[in-house]
Amino acid sequence: MTEELTPEMRDDLYGYIIILHKPVFSFTECLTTYSKEDMIALSDELQYKVRRSKKKIVIAEDFFKELSLKSQRQLSYQPKEILHLLKELMNGPKEIDFLPFSRKNPELFDLIYFRWVFLFYYEDTYTLVLPNETKEMLKNFIDDPDFKEKHKRKSLLRGYAEAFMNLYAAFETDFFLKVWNQHNKQYPLDLNELLTELIGVAWFNERLRFSDNLEYIFDNSFLDENDVPDFLLSSSHHDYYQPTKADIAYFAHHEFDERTAQYKKTSQFFAKKLNSQKLKDIMDLIMIYIKLDLDMQGLVGELNSEFSIVFDSVKDIEEFSCLYLNLNNHSRKLSNKGHTPTEITKNYNRISSVPNNVVPFTNKKTGKQEPIRVKKVGRNEPCPCGSGKKYKQCHGK
Structure with missing residues (x-):
């Protein structure tokens, strides 16, 4: 079953990223599907010099001249996935299932933003178009x-x-x-x-x-x-x-280190409770809390409210606390300049610089109470749920 865009997503994308028009294949035809005002606004955003008082076709010609002058340098900074997709589109237009395709190919939005490619929606079909002129321009250097x-x-x-x-x-x-x-x-x-x-x-x-x-x-x-x-x-x-x-x-491709034994053990603990997609989201949330030294009580609340994870037994609480402590101590932290707390203790013979708030728990192996060092979420800090909002505007209300 094809995933559908929500009304909010349509409002954000249609008319700018997605063109409601039958696909066309010359650069001038593609760009002039926009209004003159939108063409000028896009030129200003990309810092392209165009003759504002002229007709749309003249603006499109000026736009392509700027694109041609800057594309080689701009593309030299782009990830290899963008070049791969451009080469694929040099073979002809590509019909896509927009949401799944864009999630697997996030670089698509850069391609569209710079108008190397255009995305058309017509008769329930999304089509990616690399204009003919752009294709010829790319042939001059992309394999050089x-x-x-x-x-x-x-x-x-x-x-x-x-x-x-x-x-x-x-x-x-x-x-x-x-x-x-x-x-x-x-x-x-x-x-x-x-x-x-x-x-x-x-x-x-x-x-x-x-x-x-x-x-x-x-x-x-x-x-x-x-x-x-x-x-x-x-x-x-x-x-x-x-x-x-x-x-x-x-x-370069991972925000957190998912290779450690501690990460894998914590992941296995939650794998017994939920499906694989939620598991990745939960582990990302846990790693955000650890990386940013956020409050563990807040994490437990988030796990409950967002994923319905409840620690309903002493055994569960002790096991998670032990796993969390070990994961925390073997994770690279911003507050330690990339060191793990274990490395700080070993190399500097002192405890790490993790904030001083503690959540005690009992280590089942030693029977001793040990601390997990955590920090309370500041109201002006990013909300750890990943919404992009400040904590006070999100789960801190």
Whole structure:
């Protein structure tokens, strides 16, 4: 059964992302399905220079000239999945089941945003179109060895930026440069070259941002620029966890480390209670609480309200508490500059910098009461449910 768009999704997508029109195949025909006002607004958003006072066909011609000038550089920063999809569309239009396809191919939205491709909806069918002119333009460079090498290097840099944001949230530019040059001797960069490249990456990545003095790089989805100095100061007594190439390759695509024995044991505990799709959502929620040092009581409440998970026996509570403590202590945390609490204890001979609130529980093996160190959710912090809203505007009401 085909998934349907909700009315809210239609309002967001139709008329801008999705074109309610029979598919057309020249760039001018595709773009002029929009109103003149929308064409000018889109040009302004993409910083394309067009002649505003002219007819729609002239605006479309100007738009394509700008697209042609900038596409090679822009595509060099895009993930390989975008190039694969473009190459597929060079063979002809593609009918898709929109929701499942967009979930498996999130890069689709970048392709549509820059108008490399257009998405039409006509007679209950969604069709992706790569305009003929764009196809010819891409043929000039997409398989060129120099472009492929440039794309390989920029894709690698993009992966490093993603991994660093997932491991640290905020970090010194010099530290990033040091690790990059240690790992990638075939692509050495100086500071100015690195900043130029990363600014290019940031154009396509809303998470990646810089402090005004370019001294720090940070994850904009987690921190405001004004919060970065205090965030780094709070963990200044730690050195950064030194990532391996394998770490970078993994965290470039994963926000949390799902490879640990502790993660797998916790997942198995919940697998007995629910289906596989909910299991992934539950483990993501648990890892958000751990990564952000949020309050465990809040987590238990979320598990109950969102997934109907109830710990209705002492045995259940003890088992989950033990699993949570072990998972917490073996998870890479932003507050520890990427270290796990276990690594902090081992390497620095002191307890980790996890906040001081504790939830006691009894360790079944030792019979002793041990703490899980957690932090109360601040009302202005992101809600751990993943809604994107502040806690006070969501589950903190």
